[in-house]
Amino acid sequence: MHKALELGKEHGKALGISFILIFAIIFIAFSKESIGVVLRLAGSMFWLYVVPGYFLLGIVSEKFDHAERIVLGTIVGIGAYGALGYNLGLLGVKFSLQRWIVPIIEIGAGIIFMLKRSPPAEESPATQGKEEQ
Amino acid sequence: MLAVFAAAFLYLALGEPWEHTIKHAHPYSYLASDAYLHQAMAQYAKDSGRVKFAAPYSIGGYEESMDMHPPMLSQISASLSLMTGIEVYDITMFSAASALLLAMLAAYFIWRRGSKAIALIALPTMLFMLTGRLPALTYWGYWLLLHGVMLLLAFFWALTHWEKKGMPFVAGVLLSAIALTHQPEMVFAGVFFAGFLVLKIWGEKSWKERKAAIVMVKKIAAVGIIFGILSFYSLLIFSKTYLLSEGYRNAWDPEELRGGYPVFNLGDLGLFGIIAILGVAGFFLMKKEKLWKPASVSLYCFILGFSIFFGLGKRGYAHRLFWFIYLSFFFGLAVYAALRIFLKNIHGAIPFGIAIFLMVLIVPKIYGNTKIGPGSMNPYDWEALQWIGRNIPPEGYVYYFYSDALSHNAPIYSSKRIGFNIRLQEYIQAIQSGNIQEKYTFGLADGYTVYLHPLSPFSFCYYAHELKPRNGSLECLPTYQRYIKVSKEDEVKNLCDISYYYFDKQASQPVLAQYNMAIREVLLKNGWIKEIYSNPLVSILQNEKPGDDCVAQSA
Numbered sequence: 001m002h003k004a005l006e007l008g009k010e011h012g013k014a015l016g017i018s019f020i021l022i023f024a025i026i027f028i029a030f031s032k033e034s035i036g037v038v039l040r041l042a043g044s045m046f047w048l049y050v051v052p053g054y055f056l057l058g059i060v061s062e063k064f065d066h067a068e069r070i071v072l073g074t075i076v077g078i079g080a081y082g083a084l085g086y087n088l089g090l091l092g093v094k095f096s097l098q099r100w101i102v103p104i105i106e107i108g109a110g111i112i113f114m115l116k117r118s119p120p121a122e123e124s125p126a127t128q129g130k131e132e133q
Numbered sequence: 134m135l136a137v138f139a140a141a142f143l144y145l146a147l148g149e150p151w152e153h154t155i156k157h158a159h160p161y162s163y164l165a166s167d168a169y170l171h172q173a174m175a176q177y178a179k180d181s182g183r184v185k186f187a188a189p190y191s192i193g194g195y196e197e198s199m200d201m202h203p204p205m206l207s208q209i210s211a212s213l214s215l216m217t218g219i220e221v222y223d224i225t226m227f228s229a230a231s232a233l234l235l236a237m238l239a240a241y242f243i244w245r246r247g248s249k250a251i252a253l254i255a256l257p258t259m260l261f262m263l264t265g266r267l268p269a270l271t272y273w274g275y276w277l278l279l280h281g282v283m284l285l286l287a288f289f290w291a292l293t294h295w296e297k298k299g300m301p302f303v304a305g306v307l308l309s310a311i312a313l314t315h316q317p318e319m320v321f322a323g324v325f326f327a328g329f330l331v332l333k334i335w336g337e338k339s340w341k342e343r344k345a346a347i348v349m350v351k352k353i354a355a356v357g358i359i360f361g362i363l364s365f366y367s368l369l370i371f372s373k374t375y376l377l378s379e380g381y382r383n384a385w386d387p388e389e390l391r392g393g394y395p396v397f398n399l400g401d402l403g404l405f406g407i408i409a410i411l412g413v414a415g416f417f418l419m420k421k422e423k424l425w426k427p428a429s430v431s432l433y434c435f436i437l438g439f440s441i442f443f444g445l446g447k448r449g450y451a452h453r454l455f456w457f458i459y460l461s462f463f464f465g466l467a468v469y470a471a472l473r474i475f476l477k478n479i480h481g482a483i484p485f486g487i488a489i490f491l492m493v494l495i496v497p498k499i500y501g502n503t504k505i506g507p508g509s510m511n512p513y514d515w516e517a518l519q520w521i522g523r524n525i526p527p528e529g530y531v532y533y534f535y536s537d538a539l540s541h542n543a544p545i546y547s548s549k550r551i552g553f554n555i556r557l558q559e560y561i562q563a564i565q566s567g568n569i570q571e572k573y574t575f576g577l578a579d580g581y582t583v584y585l586h587p588l589s590p591f592s593f594c595y596y597a598h599e600l601k602p603r604n605g606s607l608e609c610l611p612t613y614q615r616y617i618k619v620s621k622e623d624e625v626k627n628l629c630d631i632s633y634y635y636f637d638k639q640a641s642q643p644v645l646a647q648y649n650m651a652i653r654e655v656l657l658k659n660g661w662i663k664e665i666y667s668n669p670l671v672s673i674l675q676n677e678k679p680g681d682d683c684v685a686q687s688a
Contacts, residue, residue, distance in 0.1 A: 024136070024140070025136060025140045025143055028143075028144060028148075029140065029147060029148030029153070030147075030151065030153050030154060030155045031148075032152065032154045033153070033154045033156065037155055038155070040216075040218065041219065044217045047216070048209075048213060049209075056306070057303065059302055060294065060299040060300050060303060061299055062294055062297040068242050068245075071235065071238045071239065071242060072242060074235060075235050075239060075283060075284065075287040075307075076287065076306060078209055078280075078284075078310070079287070079306055079307050079309070079311075080306050080310070081209060082204070082205040082313055082314070083205075083309045083310050083313055083363040083364070084363070085212065086184055086204045086205070086208050086313060086367065087362075087363060087366065089183030089208070090185060092183075093183070094182035095178075095179065095183060095212050095215050096182065098183075098212065099212050099215060099216055
């Protein structure tokens with residue numbers, strides 16, 4: 001439980017900041033749109049792709065920096081949602097259900113792997129900012 | 134820096150053409166038929182709750198024919214549209230622009246595996262993707278390709294982290310996703326992956342230790358199992374449709390091999406290209422091991438653009454349109470190497486400063502060029518299409534006389550009814566005759582070449598006719614052969630046999646609209662033909678007595 005709380009604290013902050021950034025990027029591009037629409041778009045992308053992908057990358061033993069994890073996690077999230085959702089659709093599961101259960105499955109899988117991993121993953125050179133400049 | 138880049142890209146690529154709003158009254162900034170096709174497919178997926186069958190109105194009326202297009206774009210667009218309440222036509226194009234942005238950011242993170250400084254310098258040059266003829270990727274509707282390239286680059290990124298525990302799982306998911314998005318990229322990813330594994334196995338020094346071999350086998354098996362599970366059914370459909378109708382393109386004619394993509398050659402890279410070539414030379418001279426991973430991805434992707442010399446046609450040519458992304462690594466490397474000549478130690482702020490400088494230089498060159506406005510659709514034709522979907526019975530065929538916005542087939546799918554589009558060449562001949570004709574030539578508005586019907590989950594047959602026979606017979610063949618085209622009787626249509634007529638009152642060539650109106654006037658002289666819908670641009674007529682003479686009496 002304690003480990004789960006720690007994880008929540010660590011990743012919650014990163015995800016919170018990335019949500020604000022995604023919202024801001026969309027809002028700058030579509031400044032004449034209502035905040036409600038932008039908020040709903042950012043929130044939906046966040047739920048369907050960003051958060052699930054972020055946690056799916058938790059399966060990897062590398063501890064990526066937050067930007068890399070958000071960007072590549074989003075692509076993985078899109079890919080995983082599309083692949084899993086399509087196959088569930090073939091089995092008769094409609095979008096109305098897919099949009100809730102697919103992200104939950106992905107997030108759940110990521111969290112289980114992250115909690116299982118012990119000791120904590122070693123930091124990558126990228127995380128440490130020790131890359132060649 | 135990434136957030137600034139992302140904001141600048143989205144502002145220029147979609148904010149500007151969309152006039153800084155997300156929701157529109159009709160498909161906005163759509164410039165070609167493919168864009169309408171993809172949004173119509175996603176709309177049907179949303180309407181039916183999943184991606185499985187093709188929209189009946191886009192395949193001559195068949196209810197259960199497998200959607201032969203890769204499912205990913207429809208799957209993600211329909212879901213996002215459902216979540217946001219934003220129309221599918223807006224969400225699908227938003228998704229395409231976002232895919233291009235994510236592809237660039239994925240490339241950045243691959244380049245960063247070699248050097249953060251090089252990646253930073255390379256990043257702003259990817260904005261060249263919004264110059265010249267390249268914005269066509271977004272506005273013409275090459276959206277499967279955009280998503281395919283995004284996933285392809287993410288897959289390559291995963292391979293640069295191959296040694297990390299758990300990464301084969303991610304690579305497997307990404308490879309499956311590519312298979313469900315755009316199969317040519319799956320082949321390109323597979324070839325790279327095979328080469329990557331050969332080099333890994335060749336270069337592994339600890340093969341004598343059994344453990345290393347077991348780990349490698351386990352990793353490859355993980356990718357294979359995930360790929361097999363997630364992409365099996367989609368690839369089964371592919372193997373029975375596109376692979377048979379298209380397969381290896383074997384295209385050699387310089388015009389034909391482009392397959393409609395905008396022309397893009399090495400010369401179009403300009404100064405960027407020259408600097409990138411210097412970067413390639415620098416890379417081989419520097420012999421830095423750390424740069425091998427990003428350099429090999431960059432070079433491989435660049436070379437894909439030359440796969441036209443193996444007869445791959447447009448599937449290879451398409452990758453030329455991404456050369457600004459692929460070669461940005463070598464541009465960054467060249468600038469970085471030049472800096473190293475003058476400075477022994479390069480402070481982290483310098484590449485950052487160069488990146489900002491390049492952004493300031495490039496953004497004004499793009500600003501203003503992407504303001505393309507509403508595109509080929511207008512609110513009146515769109516409203517009329519929606520009205521048809523709500524008010525004309527599903528079995529009713531609509532015959533479209535000339536319309537600027539509906540001159541291609543795909544926009545007509547948005548009416549959700551079977552449509553026949555006037556053949557322009559024959560229509561012009563009719564205009565030149567100066568008379569209202571008894572018969573006009575139409576083409577069935579459909580976009581598929583294979584109608585695959587499932588008999589059970591794993592056995593299929595092929596519908597034989599392009600248009601579902603009206604007598605209800607469903608001739609379904611066990612093996613693939615090109616379907617039987619719509620009969621002349623249906624295509625060369627007697628004006629009086631039509632039930633629903635669609636006319637535009639204005640056109641970019643006024644004579645076309647004038648002739649439309651002349652036919653309309655003749656038809657309306659008959660008491661049994663009535664106008665059932667009208668707006669400032671569109672008039673839809675219904676013939677309550679199809680088959681009765683409607684021209685001779687009124688002429």
